[in-house]
Amino acid sequence: MITTLLLAFALLSASPGTAQDEKRPPESQPALTAETEATKAAPELARLDQVLTLAQEAKQQGRLAPERYEGFLKQFRGSLDTARAVTPPSPAASALYARILARLGEPQEALATLTPALEQDPDNPNLRVALGHVRYEEKDYPAAHAEAEAVLKRDPTNKEALALKYFSRGRTSGVSGAAGIAPSAALPASGLEEASILHNPRIVEAGRRALARQSAISLTDKAMGRLKIDDPREALRFLALAEAIDPGFADVPMQQGLAYRDLKQHATAVERFTQAEALWRAKATPRSVELAGLAGKLRESETAELNQNTKVVESPVSQPKNSSTPLPLLPVGLFTAGALTAFSIYRSRQTAVSEDGLNPEPQVPDDNAHRNWMTSAKVAGVAFIALATWEFGPGALAAGRVLLSTIGPSASPAIVPAVAGSGTGIGAATAITAEEAIKLGLPVAVGAYGAKRAAENLYSKASSNSSATQGGTSQGEPDRDRLLRRAQDPDLRDSIDNLYRKNAKIGSGSSMDAYRYEAKTGIKLSKSGHGEKLIARRDQLMRVLRKPGLSSVDKQITKDLLIDIQNALSGL
Amino acid sequence: MTNFKLIPDRSPEIILSALRKKAPEFFTSDEYLRLARLDPKFKENPGLICAAFTKLLCAKLERQEDADKYFEIIEEWASSKDSEVENYLVTEVFENVRLPKLGEARFKSELGPISRQIYERWMEDPPEDRMSSRSGK
Numbered sequence: 001m002i003t004t005l006l007l008a009f010a011l012l013s014a015s016p017g018t019a020q021d022e023k024r025p026p027e028s029q030p031a032l033t034a035e036t037e038a039t040k041a042a043p044e045l046a047r048l049d050q051v052l053t054l055a056q057e058a059k060q061q062g063r064l065a066p067e068r069y070e071g072f073l074k075q076f077r078g079s080l081d082t083a084r085a086v087t088p089p090s091p092a093a094s095a096l097y098a099r100i101l102a103r104l105g106e107p108q109e110a111l112a113t114l115t116p117a118l119e120q121d122p123d124n125p126n127l128r129v130a131l132g133h134v135r136y137e138e139k140d141y142p143a144a145h146a147e148a149e150a151v152l153k154r155d156p157t158n159k160e161a162l163a164l165k166y167f168s169r170g171r172t173s174g175v176s177g178a179a180g181i182a183p184s185a186a187l188p189a190s191g192l193e194e195a196s197i198l199h200n201p202r203i204v205e206a207g208r209r210a211l212a213r214q215s216a217i218s219l220t221d222k223a224m225g226r227l228k229i230d231d232p233r234e235a236l237r238f239l240a241l242a243e244a245i246d247p248g249f250a251d252v253p254m255q256q257g258l259a260y261r262d263l264k265q266h267a268t269a270v271e272r273f274t275q276a277e278a279l280w281r282a283k284a285t286p287r288s289v290e291l292a293g294l295a296g297k298l299r300e301s302e303t304a305e306l307n308q309n310t311k312v313v314e315s316p317v318s319q320p321k322n323s324s325t326p327l328p329l330l331p332v333g334l335f336t337a338g339a340l341t342a343f344s345i346y347r348s349r350q351t352a353v354s355e356d357g358l359n360p361e362p363q364v365p366d367d368n369a370h371r372n373w374m375t376s377a378k379v380a381g382v383a384f385i386a387l388a389t390w391e392f393g394p395g396a397l398a399a400g401r402v403l404l405s406t407i408g409p410s411a412s413p414a415i416v417p418a419v420a421g422s423g424t425g426i427g428a429a430t431a432i433t434a435e436e437a438i439k440l441g442l443p444v445a446v447g448a449y450g451a452k453r454a455a456e457n458l459y460s461k462a463s464s465n466s467s468a469t470q471g472g473t474s475q476g477e478p479d480r481d482r483l484l485r486r487a488q489d490p491d492l493r494d495s496i497d498n499l500y501r502k503n504a505k506i507g508s509g510s511s512m513d514a515y516r517y518e519a520k521t522g523i524k525l526s527k528s529g530h531g532e533k534l535i536a537r538r539d540q541l542m543r544v545l546r547k548p549g550l551s552s553v554d555k556q557i558t559k560d561l562l563i564d565i566q567n568a569l570s571g572l
Numbered sequence: 573m574t575n576f577k578l579i580p581d582r583s584p585e586i587i588l589s590a591l592r593k594k595a596p597e598f599f600t601s602d603e604y605l606r607l608a609r610l611d612p613k614f615k616e617n618p619g620l621i622c623a624a625f626t627k628l629l630c631a632k633l634e635r636q637e638d639a640d641k642y643f644e645i646i647e648e649w650a651s652s653k654d655s656e657v658e659n660y661l662v663t664e665v666f667e668n669v670r671l672p673k674l675g676e677a678r679f680k681s682e683l684g685p686i687s688r689q690i691y692e693r694w695m696e697d698p699p700e701d702r703m704s705s706r707s708g709k
Contacts, residue, residue, distance in 0.1 A: 491610055498623050501667050511663070526662035526694055527655050533663040536619040543610035 042093035044083035049100055052076060056103075073104070091121050095130035102137040110134045125151045129160045136168055144168035162244035166215055167208060209246075216246035223255050232259035250279035479508045489554045491544050495537055499561065511537070512568035519571055531569065538565045583656035584618045590648045591625065594641045603628040618656075622664035634673050639682070647684030661687065662694040 055072050058064035064072070080100065087093045094117040101110035111134055118127050132147030148165035151158050219242035226235035236259045242252045257272035480500030487493045499511045506525070507513025515530040517523070544550070545558045591598050598604055603624040607614040614620050625642070632639040646665065649657050669679045683691055 491606075494606075494627075497670065498664075498668055502670070511667075527659040529659070530663055532656075532659065533619055536617055539617075540610060540614065540620065543614075547610075 042083075042087045042090070042096050045080075045087055045093060045096045045100065048076065048080055048083055049096060049103075052100060052103060077104075091117055091124040092126050095124075095126040098130045099133050102134045105137075107134050107138045110137075123154065125155055125158055125161065129158070129164060132161070132164045132168070136164065141168040157244075159244045159247070162241065163208075163212065166241075166245050167211060212246040213249060216242040216249045216252060219245070220249070220251045220255055223259070227255065227258055227262065230262070232262040235259045248279060250276045252276075253279065479510065483557060487554055487557050488551055489544060489547065491540070491547070492550075492554050492558055495540055495544065495561070496557075498533075499537055499565075510564070512564045515568045519568075534565050534569055538562060538569075541565070581656060583654055583660060584616065586652045586654055586657050587618045587621060587649060587660065590645045591621075594645050594648070598625060598628060601628050603631075619660055619664045622660045623668050626665045626668040630670055630679075633671060633678065633682075643682045643684060643687075646687045650684065650687035650690050658690060661690055666691055666695050 055064065055069065059069045084097055094113055098110040098113045101113065114127055114131050121127060128147050128151045132144040135143035135147060144164060145168035148161045148168060151161035152165060219238045223235040223238040226238065236256060239252050239256050253272040254276035257269045257276060260269035260272060480502065483496045484493060487496055501509045506517050511530045511533050514525050515534055518525055518529045541558050541562050607620055607624055629639055629642045649661055669676050671679055680688065680691055
């Protein structure tokens with residue numbers, strides 16, 4: 001066993017943060033927090049303090065025989081002297097050294113350490129609190145209480161002093177204190193007396209924790225009473241004391257959240273609720289959560305190993321980060337995708353009402369159908385990614401961004417199920433880990449990108465096949481009717497209507513073909529021909545081409561018309 | 573050598589003065605105001621003005637509204653003996669008549685004698701006949 005302790009000693013020396021976090025239960029975290037200053041000032045002493053805690057705990061639990069504990073103490077004393085010698089003198093180091101000595105049952109030595117330091121800096125809170133702890137170990141509880149009070153006069157928020165005050169007051173008064181702590185709740189006297197008799201610091205520490213929790217419970221009960229009578233400020237006062245005594249008690253931040261909510265300080269309330277949730281989780285969640293909490297404190301290599309261990313223990317099936325009921329992502333997704341697809345088909349086939357009264361009325365052209373598909377795909381994608389993000393956290397959002405960025409400015413019918421499937425896939429994959437979600441999301445994104453390119457190619461082919469404006473009719477339909485059916489812009493439709501005569505017999509019935517006829521035969525089809533008309537329409541169409549928001553189909557028609565006009569005017 | 577004298581184009585003045593005199597409401601119509609949406613100078617283009625006028629006239633006819641004064645304007649343009657105005661009458665008025673409900677015959681029936689003659693000549697006669705009539709055949 002002594003070997004184990006020495007090994008622990010060595011491990012603590014090598015990586016103090018790791019061993020410290022793993023070995024100490026959550027309840028001891030407040031003590032660590034309070035010792036932060038001392039840990040920074042005297043890291044060697046801080047490590048020895050932790051080793052001493054382990055050893056005393058092992059002894060208390062019977063895992064370390066008394067004779068071996070004595071052997072450990074000899075070795076420990078040597079290490080302590082060495083650490084004291086190499087530690088730069090500071091109030092924090094002196095305070096920590098004194099507290100270790102007190103725990104070793106050497107209060108006089110501890111006082112001898114503190115006295116010169118206090119002569120130099122009599123108001124130093126670390127030294128005063130350490131002195132209070134020494135007095136406490138000496139069972140001089142009034143003196144310990146007085147030291148705590150002295151520190152609290154200058155710094156009412158000093159948590160160490162607050163805790164010492166309540167521990168020592170409970171020991172001394174035997175009646176309700178100023179804060180109203182019931183003696184029965186504040187002091188399980190028999191337990192502490194036994195601990196004192198045994199002189200075991202671990203038992204004393206455990207007793208302190210139990211006492212702190214009971215005191216905190218008492219204070220939170222009082223705070224709840226204040227909340228019920230709409231006095232959140234007084235409730236917060238009780239809760240501040242409870243937090244000082246037992247910072248790991250989740251009920252405290254929860255009630256603080258309620259109080260801040262009553263005070264309309266919603267941001268602070270949310271922060272308090274979040275802390276309460278974190279404390280509850282730290283206590284009650286499976287090993288994976290505890291490991292996840294520890295993972296942030298470990299080095300990267302250790303994190304990888306930890307994750308691997310976690311996967312062995314936990315189910316490989318995804319577990320939502322959110323504790324609420326998981327969304328039925330797949331059925332919702334399929335339904336949404338189906339509805340959007342059907343809507344797109346409907347919109348693409350729907351005949352719009354012509355506002356300009358021209359015959360034929362325009363259908364929703366290829367461009368609009370294309371736009372409908374694109375909108376549907378994007379809506380479906382965003383909806384799925386939003387659902388996945390809500391369900392599985394920000395990892396899905398990251399993967400979704402990758403996916404959406406590949407869709408780009410266009411989409412095809414193939415994109416809708418692709419996006420829907422990707423959203424679902426991303427959500428499911430993110431449930432495992434964010435890294436795996438990215439891994440799965442990327443192939444899906446690449447697939448979507450390929451589908452997008454294929455759709456673009458198909459679309460551009462279809463567009464080029466239907467872009468001709470000259471050369472008579474196509475599939476029996478006059479150019480005028482075909483162009484009017486495709487064009488959407490009212491000014492463009494007006495120009496087409498002017499340029500193409502219904503039931504004309506020369507060429508395609510366009511003014512361009514009329515001009516070509518006039519140029520070729522010398523026979524005018526009006527008094528002075530159609531040249532003037534073509535020039536006026538050319539000017540008009542050039543303005544149409546500059547219109548913002550002109551669809552790609554309208555642009556193409558305009559360009560083709562302009563080329564046709566220019567060719568006609570040039571004798572082509 | 574013959575000295576050529578540049579005759580100013582009077583067609584915009586003829587077209588606009590008839591409209592101002594007989595149908596001033598045209599200048600506040602959507603058909604006319606739409607011309608300026610693309611470019612303000614289009615409001616002074618006689619061809620585009622005639623096309624907008626035709627649109628307004630056809631809309632009135634389709635709605636069964638009184639359009640007599642519009643046909644009077646056409647008749648006034650036809651009587652101007654200005655070749656450019658006559659050209660606009662054919663390319664921007666007659667060629668742009670769209671009456672899906674009433675039919676274009678209704679339009680012709682409302683025309684005055686001179687404008688009807690122009691209509692028949694340019695819109696109904698085959699081009700080859702026009703050539704022969706011009707050459708005296």
